[in-house]
Amino acid sequence: MRPLVVAVNGVTGRMGRTRHLHGALLPLQRSGIRSAGRRRELDLVLVGRRAAAVSQLAREHGVRRWSTDLDAVLGDPEVDVYFDAQRSGLRSGAVTAAIKARKHLYCEKPLALDGAAALELARDAEQAQIRTGMVQDKLFTPGFRALRSVLAAGALGRILDVRGDFGYWVSADAAGRPQRPSWNYRRADGGDFIADLFSHWYYLLAMVGTPLAVSALLATHVPRRHDESGRPYDVDVEDLGHVLVRLHGGVTGVISTSWIQRPPTPFTLTLHGTRATAMATPDACTLSTATLPAPGATPVPRQQPVPMPPQEDEFLSQWRQFLEHVAGDTPFPWTFCYAARAALFCDAIRNSGRRGTWCDVPEDTGDVR
Ligand SMILES: NC(=O)c1ccc[n+]([C@@H]2O[C@H](COP(=O)([O-])OP(=O)(O)OC[C@H]3O[C@@H](n4cnc5c(N)ncnc54)[C@H](O)[C@@H]3O)[C@@H](O)[C@H]2O)c1
Known part of the structure; x- marks a missing residue:
C-alpha cells in the first residue's frame, strides 16, 4: 500500500507547528494509521509562503517534501489530503x-467567516465527492471524552440547562509580545472573535442539542492593541460575548467567553440534568448529585470525579480518526456541512448582537447534508 500523502499549509503558524505538526502528524508518521486492518504509512508535504521558514522546519523534522507553490502541490496526483491552518481569512x-x-x-x-461562504464550500466539496473534516479538538480532550461517556450512559437524566465559560486576559500593551496573533483583532485580516470561539461552542453545545436561537450581548472592551512589533492598531472585532441560547429539546443555556478575564478559564461546560450535574473542562469531569434534604435543610452536595479515559493528545486522536476515515470507511461526523451549521450559528450571534433581539439559527442547509 502506498503512503497516504498529506499537504500541510500554515505549518509555520502557532497551531500548524505546535498542535498539528509536532503534536499529531509527526507522531502519526512514526506510528502509521490503520487501513483495512493493515498499517499504512503517512507522508507529509509542508507548504508555506516563506521558503526559508518552511525548508528549515522540514529539515528539523526530516520531512523530505516541502513547497511554497500551493498550486503545484494541489496539482500533484500523489497528494491525497489538503490540510489548512493558515490565517482564517485565507482558508476559503x-x-x-x-x-x-x-x-x-x-x-x-x-x-x-460567514454561513453563506461555509455552505458554498460544503456544497462544492459534496459535489466533488471528497471527504471533509473540521478540527473539533476540545471534544477529544480527556475531560470532554469523559463527559461524552457520561451523556451516553444517561447518567444526568434529562438535560435542563447548560453553562459555558472560557477566556483569559490577552495583553494589549506595547510591553511584551501579544499571546495571540494581532490579525485576530483586525477584521480585514480575517480576525473574528465570534467565528474563533463560537465554532468551538457549537460542537460542545451540540453534544446536548442543536442550537435553535440566540440572544447575544457583544462588546469590544479593549479598542486599541499593540502588534508583534509593538506598533499600536485599532481593534474592530469583539473581545467579549455573553450569549443566551435555546437548544433542541427545550434545553436553555448561557455561554460567556472573552479575552478580558482573569484568572484564565479553560473551556468549561456545566450540564444540569434531572438526575445529576456534570462539569467538564479539557482535563477533568465531575458529577454532582445532591442528597434530598429534610424539609428546611440545605441540600448536601456530593461530587465525584468521572474516571478519565486513556490520555492521548486531542489533535492526534482526531487526526487519526479523520485519516482512517479517508483511508477506509470508518465514520467521521464533523464534516464541512457540520462546519457550515456552526457558521450559521455564528451568523445568528452576530445578528443578535447587532440588532439586540433574539435570532433563530437556521436549521435548513438546503441540498447540503
Ligand atoms: N483549534 C483551536 O483551538 C485553535 C486555536 C487557535 C487558532 N486556531 C485556528 O488556527 C488557524 C491559525 O491560527 P494561528 O493562531 O496558528 O495563527 P498564526 O498567525 O500563528 O499562523 C498563521 C499561519 O498562516 C500563514 N499565512 C499565510 N499567509 C499569510 C499572510 N498573508 N499573512 C500572515 N500569515 C499568513 C502564516 O505563515 C502561518 O503559518 C486560524 O484559522 C485559527 O482560527 C484554532
Missing part, C-alpha cells in the same frame, strides 16, 4: 482550489 480561497483539485480536506476552524 485555498480550500476552493483544493476542492477543484479533488483533494480530501481537513481544516482548522472556522471553515469560512
Whole structure:
C-alpha cells in the first residue's frame, strides 16, 4: 500500500507547528494509521509562503517534501489530503482550489467567516465527492471524552440547562509580545472573535442539542492593541460575548467567553440534568448529585470525579480518526456541512448582537447534508 500523502499549509503558524505538526502528524508518521486492518504509512508535504521558514522546519523534522507553490502541490496526483491552518481569512480561497483539485480536506476552524461562504464550500466539496473534516479538538480532550461517556450512559437524566465559560486576559500593551496573533483583532485580516470561539461552542453545545436561537450581548472592551512589533492598531472585532441560547429539546443555556478575564478559564461546560450535574473542562469531569434534604435543610452536595479515559493528545486522536476515515470507511461526523451549521450559528450571534433581539439559527442547509 502506498503512503497516504498529506499537504500541510500554515505549518509555520502557532497551531500548524505546535498542535498539528509536532503534536499529531509527526507522531502519526512514526506510528502509521490503520487501513483495512493493515498499517499504512503517512507522508507529509509542508507548504508555506516563506521558503526559508518552511525548508528549515522540514529539515528539523526530516520531512523530505516541502513547497511554497500551493498550486503545484494541489496539482500533484500523489497528494491525497489538503490540510489548512493558515490565517482564517485565507482558508476559503485555498480550500476552493483544493476542492477543484479533488483533494480530501481537513481544516482548522472556522471553515469560512460567514454561513453563506461555509455552505458554498460544503456544497462544492459534496459535489466533488471528497471527504471533509473540521478540527473539533476540545471534544477529544480527556475531560470532554469523559463527559461524552457520561451523556451516553444517561447518567444526568434529562438535560435542563447548560453553562459555558472560557477566556483569559490577552495583553494589549506595547510591553511584551501579544499571546495571540494581532490579525485576530483586525477584521480585514480575517480576525473574528465570534467565528474563533463560537465554532468551538457549537460542537460542545451540540453534544446536548442543536442550537435553535440566540440572544447575544457583544462588546469590544479593549479598542486599541499593540502588534508583534509593538506598533499600536485599532481593534474592530469583539473581545467579549455573553450569549443566551435555546437548544433542541427545550434545553436553555448561557455561554460567556472573552479575552478580558482573569484568572484564565479553560473551556468549561456545566450540564444540569434531572438526575445529576456534570462539569467538564479539557482535563477533568465531575458529577454532582445532591442528597434530598429534610424539609428546611440545605441540600448536601456530593461530587465525584468521572474516571478519565486513556490520555492521548486531542489533535492526534482526531487526526487519526479523520485519516482512517479517508483511508477506509470508518465514520467521521464533523464534516464541512457540520462546519457550515456552526457558521450559521455564528451568523445568528452576530445578528443578535447587532440588532439586540433574539435570532433563530437556521436549521435548513438546503441540498447540503
Ligand atoms: N483549534 C483551536 O483551538 C485553535 C486555536 C487557535 C487558532 N486556531 C485556528 O488556527 C488557524 C491559525 O491560527 P494561528 O493562531 O496558528 O495563527 P498564526 O498567525 O500563528 O499562523 C498563521 C499561519 O498562516 C500563514 N499565512 C499565510 N499567509 C499569510 C499572510 N498573508 N499573512 C500572515 N500569515 C499568513 C502564516 O505563515 C502561518 O503559518 C486560524 O484559522 C485559527 O482560527 C484554532
